[in-house]
Amino acid sequence: MRRLRAPVVIPADPACSVLRDAVVDIDADGRIAYCGPATEAPGDAMVTDLPGILLPGLVNTHAHTPMVLLRGMGGDLPLLRWLREVIWPAESKLRPDDVRAGMLLGSLEMLRRGVTTSAEMYFYNEQAADAVLTTGGRAVLGLPILDLPGLDWRAMLDDADRWIDADGLRFGPGERIELGYGPHSAYTLPVEALTLTAKAAAARGALVQIHVAESAEEDARQRAEHGSVPRLLDEVGMLAGRTLAAHCVHLSDEDIALFAARGTGVAHCPGSNAKLASGIARLARMREAAVRVGLGTDGPASNDDLDLWEEIQLAAMFSRVSTMDSAALTGAQALLMATRGGAEALGRDDIGALEPGRWADVVHVDLDDPAFATGLDVPDDQLLANLVWAAGSRRVRDVWVAGEQVVGDGESTRVDRAAAQADVAARAVRLRG
Structure with missing residues (x-):
């Protein structure tokens, strides 16, 4: 002892x-x-x-950590232009070893800031898992499922199923790695893909991480056809299991009530949402409805860092100014969102607090x-x-x-930070070219 x-x-x-x-x-x-x-x-x-x-240890409920390789690129563009014109073209050049290098440095960055767990959505997760096991951090990996040129969502879903079936939901020393599903969003996937992902996750008790209502225009088609993205996700069965909805800037009262009723977790990312001018999520209303809300940094190319302490401050300040109520979110409540609340949003009761039985x-x-x-x-x-x-x-x-x-x-205590930084610097040159 x-x-x-x-x-x-x-x-x-x-x-x-x-x-x-x-x-x-x-x-x-x-x-x-x-x-x-x-x-x-x-x-x-x-x-x-x-x-x-x-x-x-703090719990970062939404990150794309290997994007340290892309930090600072296109930083003054709105979300959808930033993705289509800058990020997705750069990501098309990524190799598996690039992702490992980015995840290694990003994991070091978080650990040095007291962030011990991060919920990740990115590519080449075998390499990401290896990087986290090397630094000694903890990660919840949402295995990617997208329908974009050059990507086959069915094959990606099959790959996720096979890995989870082979290694289980959690593995590594101290169960440092958790596997789950990472369908990118309703606007990048057909309804069939969302339905099959929900069924696969439910059959395995796995967490689903998905972007929801990040910008006002991104889900216009889904709102027109289904009323809202949360309604669509409920229709396909995705809210019946463990689900973490990232961003959730543009939710109606009905959407918030639905999340509360289904026990859906929300990853609130105030820094990234402000930088990309996506808006300010209705945090006070979500908390009032007892939605499980944690804090996330989002990716280091849109935030542009992985310091969850900044999100603690921003969450409290934005909640106060958006409601004009200086008591809307106290410092203590914001701290709990980054610890216990983050664990609850992930559906985890083994991290996020110093209590007997938890890690x-x-x-x-x-x-x-x-x-x-x-x-x-x-x-x-x-x-x-x-x-x-x-x-x-x-x-x-x-x-x-x-x-x-x-x-x-x-x-x-495990990794040479200077060497990790130099490795990322060298790789970033190729990705910018």
Whole structure:
């Protein structure tokens, strides 16, 4: 048994409690055995004393992480032009080893910011999985299904079925990799593809990740024919299982009620939606309806980073300004969206909080920063405000995934970051050409 002890532990329980002089015990399997006051910790354990704050690893519910290779390309175009004129042509040049290189560097970027889990939608997922297993992070891979020139959605669905049937939904040390289905969107797939994907996922208990109502014009045909994309997804059976809908900027009250009734998760990506001028999702209404909402960065070519702490701040600010209510989303509530809420949106109860039985995905934030100049001996709400609004990711120093330390003193314990950056730089030249 190993024990991490810190002056403050934030377990991400529903009340966003702040525990003083507390510990996190990690068992031999890499799961949490106890989280609570040090004075009540059971038995003996090897203790590591840490200054500052311990909290769960953040959960990025929507990313296209290998797009670090395309970062900065076409950054001033609207969504559909950006995809058609810049991104899709560049992606046509991608090789499997490019995706591994991009995923490796992106996974390092997230881990150094305290993001231990990311839900991914991209190509060449065997290479992406290998990269994540190399960095020691955790990923939920939505295996791609698209109907575009040069792509056969039926073959892609068959490939996804075969991989899941061969390796199961989760594999790797600490179950670091989860497989699922990633139909891109209703506007890039025929209804038949959505129907068959829903059936395949339901038969295997797999998560479906899909883009929904990201821009106002993208799903005009679906709205005309079915009323809305959520209605279409419900008609084909996709909302009957584990489903994560990304973006969801343009939802009606009826759409939101449908998601709430079906238990559909939503990946709210305020930074990307703002940068691409897609709009501001109706977060306050979704939360009021008890929709399961997590936070996502989207891809690093549209955000343009993978720092979920920025999404915590943006989610709160956009929710407040869109409702003109300064209490629409508190800092503590936003933090929970990036941890426990993200896990719930993914349909996972084994990550996102420091609770017995969950994986020991733990982040250590130290105090060597003006954000914490007032110290820890302040009221809980002030401490949480300083963490969320002032410190963000810049004082993340150590990270554990499934009980294994994968970041120490701000750097990966497993991978040479400089070499990973140089590799991506060399490959990006070819993709721009």
